[in-house]
Amino acid sequence: MLRTSYLFSSVLTPHDVKRDGRVMNFASDNWTGAAPEILDAVMRASEGTAPSYGSDDLTKRVEARFCEIFECECTVYLVATGGAANGLSLSVMTPPYGMVLCHEQSHVQMDECAGPEFFTGGAKLLPIAGPGGKLTPVTITKALAGFPERPPHGAPANVLSLTQGTECGTLYSVDALTALCDAAHDAGLSVHMDGARFANAVASTGATPAELSWKAGVDVLCFGGTKNGCLAAEAVIFFNKAMAKDFEFRRKRAGHLWSKMRFIAAQFDAYLTDGLWLKLADHANAMAKRLSDGLCAIEGVEVSYPTEINEVFAVFPDGVAEKLRDNGATFYPWITPGDPADGKMHRLIASFKTTHNDVDDFVDNVRRLL
Amino acid sequence: MLRTSYLFSSVLTPHDVKRDGRVMNFASDNWTGAAPEILDAVMRASEGTAPSYGSDDLTKRVEARFCEIFECECTVYLVATGGAANGLSLSVMTPPYGMVLCHEQSHVQMDECAGPEFFTGGAKLLPIAGPGGKLTPVTITKALAGFPERPPHGAPANVLSLTQGTECGTLYSVDALTALCDAAHDAGLSVHMDGARFANAVASTGATPAELSWKAGVDVLCFGGTKNGCLAAEAVIFFNKAMAKDFEFRRKRAGHLWSKMRFIAAQFDAYLTDGLWLKLADHANAMAKRLSDGLCAIEGVEVSYPTEINEVFAVFPDGVAEKLRDNGATFYPWITPGDPADGKMHRLIASFKTTHNDVDDFVDNVRRLL
């Protein structure tokens, strides 16, 4: 038996390939730098002196700004990475002997090196299958039915973790989200949302941030900035404020409280100003849609999931992916549990920096290399 | 949505019901007391004084005895519970950021309140489905394929945990076991065996302890005594002795090093003498087989899995389970992930104390109450 194994560095040509002026880089939205407005804000934040550890005015302003955007009183904590946001938020939502239900393809399950287990002090993650990276009330009910409460034997289920937009580039509608949150709450679970691409979800659905979070029943949202034009900025937003009780201690002891916190706050300050966050996400979504449409039109290429945010998952005929890479395109293979494409899927991500030319060049290349 | 939830105490009449002299107690093999030979050994061990913390002669003798029984040089540590044996052994087999593959119905996954996650410092358990509580090389290969190594993103798979006999009362043959261990080792995983009912497996298969463990490729075995006539005695047996390196520190800090260790050792001393452990297991297995045969002969009653050790899983027509309990029988409903009986299964366990009369009374009652 041979295990599928790859290092990012060995799969990709790890540099920014430009041949004949083409930049066909669809590796990840974290290969981009930061948006100019956000860099400017960081520059400005450096002036003068300011209290450390988040007691500064800029941090307070950003916290208030989140309350406006989400149309509610919420408690906000800033951190630098999505793994920290997810792990720390889960650590205050479940005791160490509890259980978190999540999709089997979710980032918390697949991509954080057992980070949630670390931050929570050993809580269990229960991975649940479902097409398109999505859970439903039925799959949750079934998972819970198979793991009945028998205190103190089974780890008690405490949290449902959802991702919006999902790891498959799909979205939960407001109705779907509401039904899921209702099912979770009815079963005594609180709801965590990994919103690393929450901006893309808001931009795509046109629903308000509130409708896609607390109004649907989300208790805690990890609101991402990094993938959408920030340097390193994520916000943990507690709609259920009681849950935030000891977050500040946990953030500190995990080394996630910045002394110069204003440098995270400044990023969000620009990000949330004049709808920048939605403009950036909207562009990335549009580029992914253009890419998806282009690929769908090519016979022999299969797009695996509906393209609802900035991610496209495609299956190419044998040998084409390699040729694309030889011609300067950059993108990852995508292998997950319950893989519908038997290991042949590739993930293509558009970002705020992706251009029409990048997309069109890629589609042209696919057509040419087929 | 209503969650299936039950407390042991609310499902069962929590006492030893005897009506008209009948004792139809099939609740669990841990509802029994201890075998007389084992109690005698505990009495004798109390005489005189002896060094504490396992430096006593009795403990050393038992460690040597295990080497004889398993026909190899192995390193042995004694603890009082199966949860401790499983958790502690896994904690030296995987780093805290690693991953343990196990059956979705396994005790480590379902019944230890996230104990393995606690002992390992947050390692991930990856539950895998499979009929009859069993895994196969194919299901393992598929699980690994869906969770490719991408250091440091995915938690690296380090351990395959198997249960012998399984939670469904079934057995892995020596060949099946060997194939599983080979698959695990080929993929770089070591093999842990939860042998809470290892005695029943040896008694049932007729294979030697060595054939059912290290000769098949098992690296670490948790050898149970408690369910089979001991008071509280489990042995962690390292066939891969290098893995035992820091076990003694972990056992101590988890509060599982007894100061009067000879009281665990004494149990094993009697248990392993003159084949007592196999006699006790053989009886329990035979009583379960008698029960299973009796139930299979009744139309309308379904036995869910092959009865290969001391556990019978049965589906009764509606209302019959309740009537049986009203008539003094004691047994649990059995609900697990991937439940083939849709929540209607009941588990009946025979022990070293179960008598022919207990079994026949129960079967008669089923027939009568149908």
Next chain:
Amino acid sequence: MLRTSYLFSSVLTPHDVKRDGRVMNFASDNWTGAAPEILDAVMRASEGTAPSYGSDDLTKRVEARFCEIFECECTVYLVATGGAANGLSLSVMTPPYGMVLCHEQSHVQMDECAGPEFFTGGAKLLPIAGPGGKLTPVTITKALAGFPERPPHGAPANVLSLTQGTECGTLYSVDALTALCDAAHDAGLSVHMDGARFANAVASTGATPAELSWKAGVDVLCFGGTKNGCLAAEAVIFFNKAMAKDFEFRRKRAGHLWSKMRFIAAQFDAYLTDGLWLKLADHANAMAKRLSDGLCAIEGVEVSYPTEINEVFAVFPDGVAEKLRDNGATFYPWITPGDPADGKMHRLIASFKTTHNDVDDFVDNVRRLL
């Protein structure tokens, strides 16, 4: 620089030395077996079947018995070891980022291989010096003053852990205890008591169990049985019942919930009947006093602390300890932080089994070998 290092097995002749009929074993109260009454109770508990995991009648009876003895409604959990009792109780008294104040020579600090840090998920222990193994309100106030609350930077102090009788064989009076608990509560700390030798403290002081615990302000008591005639039995007693909230989950996931719990309960049932626990402790105390008095009367021998329970700490002239061991005596060197005897102290422990002859033989030997 050479580190002081010793293994128990290399320091002592690890067997029960009897020369000329003498048994001069003062190694530890855990070198003894169990009291006959307790062994008898274990035998009896094995009869019939009983619900597992502590739902049995015997466990319930013991829980009620503790309420009577402590003259209050308390919540009681049984475990097998003192390390488990201490670690588990601390894990519900402090969050993982909190701090526990304890004596620098305390068992939780020195002898549990960082067990409290493990059970609590990483809480900090703050060791505090003090003569005779004892803390005072002044030393606590000073320690807290040096570790000011600066949330979220410093680990917040949550618990004061006291040992009664102490690791130096000394006692806190009811008044001293009350003053300590008051100081702790005033500072927002709850009080944990390691009562591995609580029986010896009650027997020695004549105070009631209530006076030495909750009436003085103790919130949670780890009530020891193992060192005083049980096989393996400790009770965690929550006078502050709200603190017990999730203890049962933590006990289970740590592998400390016995399936055949009645075998711990039976020990306590006998231990608490007819004052057996106090009789056993009283005897051990008396033997230690006899030993201490004997040694004090010998010029050149120094007894380091007041002998208030069953432990004697003695400094012998150079070479005498070795000669005593050569003549069949068994006892440990005792080295701790803030050691007043510069590494020359030896610990001599009397148990419920120690006889007048054992003591007198030892004293005679010391006199002879000087």
Next chain:
Amino acid sequence: MLRTSYLFSSVLTPHDVKRDGRVMNFASDNWTGAAPEILDAVMRASEGTAPSYGSDDLTKRVEARFCEIFECECTVYLVATGGAANGLSLSVMTPPYGMVLCHEQSHVQMDECAGPEFFTGGAKLLPIAGPGGKLTPVTITKALAGFPERPPHGAPANVLSLTQGTECGTLYSVDALTALCDAAHDAGLSVHMDGARFANAVASTGATPAELSWKAGVDVLCFGGTKNGCLAAEAVIFFNKAMAKDFEFRRKRAGHLWSKMRFIAAQFDAYLTDGLWLKLADHANAMAKRLSDGLCAIEGVEVSYPTEINEVFAVFPDGVAEKLRDNGATFYPWITPGDPADGKMHRLIASFKTTHNDVDDFVDNVRRLL
């Protein structure tokens, strides 16, 4: 008993007070922003696309740059905070049941909210007293002597953690450092250095980075950038490369692997170019010396420790600190274990931004307000 308790926000006027043009801000070196060269580098790093998670060229260049500066082959990992650097590096230097010796006033003990205990999975910190924030071979030997190895009872000592420059603004000379590392290694401990202000130490002593680290015997150095002009940048440098084995997994699961790692790398790229790091530190050191000299010259003001880096600890006559704050000065009270000034000390920190005017204004104010 009243606990000393203060929140930063309640002690200080939490904003940048400028009265009559004066900026007397000596609160902390983390109240400053970032140096212009470093901000510029961050801007430039944002151009184009680059592989994520540290596979980019800039990160590789910085890693190589550290090897040059330290004149050796070392393994380097970048993180954003000092707490992460300390906690993660300790987590690979000790098993979870091990022990780390540190000064009782050290950052790892006092200021990381039990972070080292969290990252290591529950290792024990043993705080050791010593004047001026410094340890000596004698204090270490004594601490180890009082905590003898008794496997598996006492937590085995694995690591000596030193801070250079110390929390008291003092320095270890190369000779002192070498003697400490020798003592640690002789006792089987490896050496961790918290170098949050390592730049200030190098600038002050004139010793090379190598002389102050691996040549003296340091195994792992946490090399700080944040306090000295970076936004958020710390490097963990393994001179003992074998220790780095699983660091990348631990960094990832703790949420400390940046997806856009080049934004940390860029900071170090500028920081390490043309000796910027030493220029910034040298200025801060000089400003502190000027401040210290100014205060020493005032009768009634006491400077508590030698001013060897950028920190001054001063005791003012009663009421003066309050008056200084009323006049616009910003600085913290400083309370630690073993406090030589009985809670009356204040900490004044100079940074790369502090001006001669800032210092002179402050000294003038002290003189005036006395």
